[in-house]
Amino acid sequence: MAQQYWVGDFFIDLSRNQITHNKQSQTIAPKALAVLTHLAENYGKVVSQDALLANVWQSTVVSPNTLQRSIAQLRKALGDDGKGQTYIKTHAKQGYSLECDVLWHEESDSTRPSKSQVHAAEDVHFREVTSGTETNRRPEISATTLILASIAVGIIMLGILAFQHLAPEQSSQLTFDKIRSITATDDKEFDATYSPDGKYIVFHRYLNKLCVNRLWAKNISTQEEILLTKDWGAYGSHSFSKDGKKIVFLATEACSEPVTQKSCFDLVGLDFEKALENPQQPSIMLQCKNSTVKRPTWLSNNNIALLQRNSNRWKLINYSISDNKSTDLLDLEDGNLIHFAYSDKDDLIAVTSIHNDGQHYIEMLKPDGRIVSSHQIERPQEIARFRPIYPSFSPVTTNSSLALADNYLPSLMTEKSTKSTCLLPTESISLNSTRTEKVCS
Numbered sequence: 001m002a003q004q005y006w007v008g009d010f011f012i013d014l015s016r017n018q019i020t021h022n023k024q025s026q027t028i029a030p031k032a033l034a035v036l037t038h039l040a041e042n043y044g045k046v047v048s049q050d051a052l053l054a055n056v057w058q059s060t061v062v063s064p065n066t067l068q069r070s071i072a073q074l075r076k077a078l079g080d081d082g083k084g085q086t087y088i089k090t091h092a093k094q095g096y097s098l099e100c101d102v103l104w105h106e107e108s109d110s111t112r113p114s115k116s117q118v119h120a121a122e123d124v125h126f127r128e129v130t131s132g133t134e135t136n137r138r139p140e141i142s143a144t145t146l147i148l149a150s151i152a153v154g155i156i157m158l159g160i161l162a163f164q165h166l167a168p169e170q171s172s173q174l175t176f177d178k179i180r181s182i183t184a185t186d187d188k189e190f191d192a193t194y195s196p197d198g199k200y201i202v203f204h205r206y207l208n209k210l211c212v213n214r215l216w217a218k219n220i221s222t223q224e225e226i227l228l229t230k231d232w233g234a235y236g237s238h239s240f241s242k243d244g245k246k247i248v249f250l251a252t253e254a255c256s257e258p259v260t261q262k263s264c265f266d267l268v269g270l271d272f273e274k275a276l277e278n279p280q281q282p283s284i285m286l287q288c289k290n291s292t293v294k295r296p297t298w299l300s301n302n303n304i305a306l307l308q309r310n311s312n313r314w315k316l317i318n319y320s321i322s323d324n325k326s327t328d329l330l331d332l333e334d335g336n337l338i339h340f341a342y343s344d345k346d347d348l349i350a351v352t353s354i355h356n357d358g359q360h361y362i363e364m365l366k367p368d369g370r371i372v373s374s375h376q377i378e379r380p381q382e383i384a385r386f387r388p389i390y391p392s393f394s395p396v397t398t399n400s401s402l403a404l405a406d407n408y409l410p411s412l413m414t415e416k417s418t419k420s421t422c423l424l425p426t427e428s429i430s431l432n433s434t435r436t437e438k439v440c441s
Helices: 030-041 049-056 064-077 105-110 115-136 143-166 272-277
Strands: 004-007 010-013 018-021 024-027 088-091 095-098 102-104 188-194 200-206 213-219 225-227 246-252 266-271 283-286 292-298 304-310 313-320 325-330 335-343 348-355 360-365 371-378 390-393 401-405 411-415 420-423 430-432
Touching: 004 030, 010 030, 030 049, 030 064, 030 095, 049 064, 049 095, 064 088, 213 272, 246 272, 246 292, 266 272, 292 335, 304 335, 325 360, 348 390
Parallel strands: 313 335, 335 390
Antiparallel strands: 004 010, 004 102, 010 018, 018 024, 088 095, 188 200, 200 213, 213 225, 246 266, 266 283, 292 304, 304 313, 313 325, 335 348, 348 360, 360 371, 371 430, 390 401, 401 411, 411 420
8 A cells, every 4th residue: 555645735644644735744643544544545435434443443442433533633634624524524324435536656657746746846946946046156266265175174074073082972862753642542541561572562441440441452563452351450550571471460350439449459460472362361479468569570580579568568579480479678677668660681679768767768689689789868958858759760771770759750860880970850869878978969
């Protein structure tokens, strides 16, 4: 199928998700363009809603409202409206039809171009004529001027090369070209993560109740959505095993009302490879009894780290799948744990805690429980003392980077051998190795 075509005077570019008219381009959702493309393939014919849903949202259950939103988005982009219906016409209880000529890109070489193509050609011709005129009027340049200009260019090039070698290396910056939707349903969707091989996005899809959801996977290359969990349940955030074959998360029975949701969750596992073939029933790995657990995270040693609460105190435990038992990784007698993060690249666990002295600390430890370091976190006056601090390892930097935030929005902290440099966009959180020696400022 061609990636580019014309609908009247509108140029459709599927490779860029754009509709262009009079040199003005609009970015359109891929699903909406897929609807337009299917109508274009059948222009002049009435295409039923069921046919459009089956062609565009293959293997995905969506409501007719989703299709209606795509039609409304296309009409807006084409300068159409629901009354005039110049381009897309609604046929009551039948479907939609595209009511204008369609010119596919491979046909454009042997067919009369549209007005937009003519305007583009005129602009190119104008630039060529203007360029030629300026060339004819260009004054002669002497040999001395050319020599001086060459010397100046050489000096500038040497300066650029010297700056590149002597200037300090800058850390890489994360930039976004555009943000677009990857799903198109009326449901609420949360906790999206990539599979380790980068082929799937796994997420939780909720209906009307915030405590009832199912796990879904979306194939990035084919755009197919796959149901992973067989039954509805109250499923928490998930974590992949290092090989990408298993998923762990917390689960309890589906609740009737959000206020009656249980606080006690079982640790369950799911065979990801089998679930891609048919929806699976999660298997219980660690049953909730007299304590509460949260934030299961798969470690590189194939064990699972999670926070467990006994009475009013949290501790970090390690659950061994092979031995089917759990052991303590970090249990502070003089404090309480807040949150933790794991770096698979460095095989390190960062834990934030509050000690009996009322101060916040960050402990770095290995998956076997060995504490590598323990530092007090020095916070500015702008951050209230009761606000918890959450750690998060940066996935985009080449060196070891840790983020600290008081609201899950991280402030980047790059760890080095002797000092730590904080790059904080709004608020500053400092890290001290002792109460007097500052190592992050």
